[in-house]
Amino acid sequence: MKAIVHIGLKPGVLDPQGRAIARSLVDLGFDEVSGARQGKVIEIDISGKNADQARESVTKMCEKLLANTVIESYRIDIEG
Amino acid sequence: MKAIVHIGLKPGVLDPQGRAIARSLVDLGFDEVSGARQGKVIEIDISGKNADQARESVTKMCEKLLANTVIESYRIDIEG
Numbered sequence: 001m002k003a004i005v006h007i008g009l010k011p012g013v014l015d016p017q018g019r020a021i022a023r024s025l026v027d028l029g030f031d032e033v034s035g036a037r038q039g040k041v042i043e044i045d046i047s048g049k050n051a052d053q054a055r056e057s058v059t060k061m062c063e064k065l066l067a068n069t070v071i072e073s074y075r076i077d078i079e080g
Numbered sequence: 081m082k083a084i085v086h087i088g089l090k091p092g093v094l095d096p097q098g099r100a101i102a103r104s105l106v107d108l109g110f111d112e113v114s115g116a117r118q119g120k121v122i123e124i125d126i127s128g129k130n131a132d133q134a135r136e137s138v139t140k141m142c143e144k145l146l147a148n149t150v151i152e153s154y155r156i157d158i159e160g
Contacts, residue, residue, distance in 0.1 A: 006121065021122060025141055032137060035125040041086065042101060045115040057112060061105055 001046045003058040004077040005066060008039030013071045042066060051078045081126045083138040084157040085146060088119030093151045122146060131158045 009015050015037050022036040044061070046054045058076050067074040089095050095117050102116035124141070126134045138156050147154045 008121070018122075021146070022124070024145055025124070028141075028144060030137060030141055032126050032129050032134075033124055033141075034127050037123045039121045039123070041088070041119045041121055042098070043117045043119070044102070044105070044113055046112050047114050049112050054112075057110060061108075061110055061113075064108060065104060066101070 001049060001051065001054050002079045003044045003046055003054055004079060005042045005044065005058060005062060006039060006075045006077070007042070007062075007067050007072050008074075009037065010071055010073050054078050081129065081131070081134050082159045083124045083126055083134055084159060085122045085124065085138060085142060086119060086155045086157070087122070087142075087147050087152050088154075089117065089151055090153050134158050 018035070018037040021038060022033050025033040025036070044058060046057065049057060055076055055078050058078075062074045062076070063069060098115070098117040101118060102113050105113040105116070124138060126137065129137060135156055135158050138158075142154045142156070143149060
């Protein structure tokens with residue numbers, strides 16, 4: 001079973017990496033870009049759990065290690 | 081209009097960050113974790129283009145700046 005965790009900065013949190021990307025794209029001539037934000041995705045292979053157990057387990061992983069819940073929000077998709 | 085670009089390492093490319101995440105999770109007691117891979121997501125706000133034009137433009141952005149196509153693959157979703 002695979003869990004896909006999407007982690008992004010909460011709205012309102014300054015995203016210097018996203019700003020740098022947006023500015024670089026405009027500098028390269030992509031004038032249509034008005035902003036960018038960067039997040040991350042972590043795919044986790046999980047064995048021996050059903051979907052509900054996997055989701056519960058991955059939620060704990062996010063709270064403990066994967067996300068900084070002060071400034072980041074996360075979303076979990078369970079596949080397969 | 082918003083373009084969401086998913087960038088990940090190609091299969092077979094070593095992912096030390098993903099390995100570190102998997103190992104840390106196991107160390108924390110999540111024995112069900114058998115592997116992890118980390119990728120990134122870039123959300124780009126685009127103005128003045130229709131969906132097809134936006135996709136074409138974002139493909140160029142990926143090739144020129146966002147992805148290292150030697151080791152990374154990307155997927156583009158257009159929203160709104």
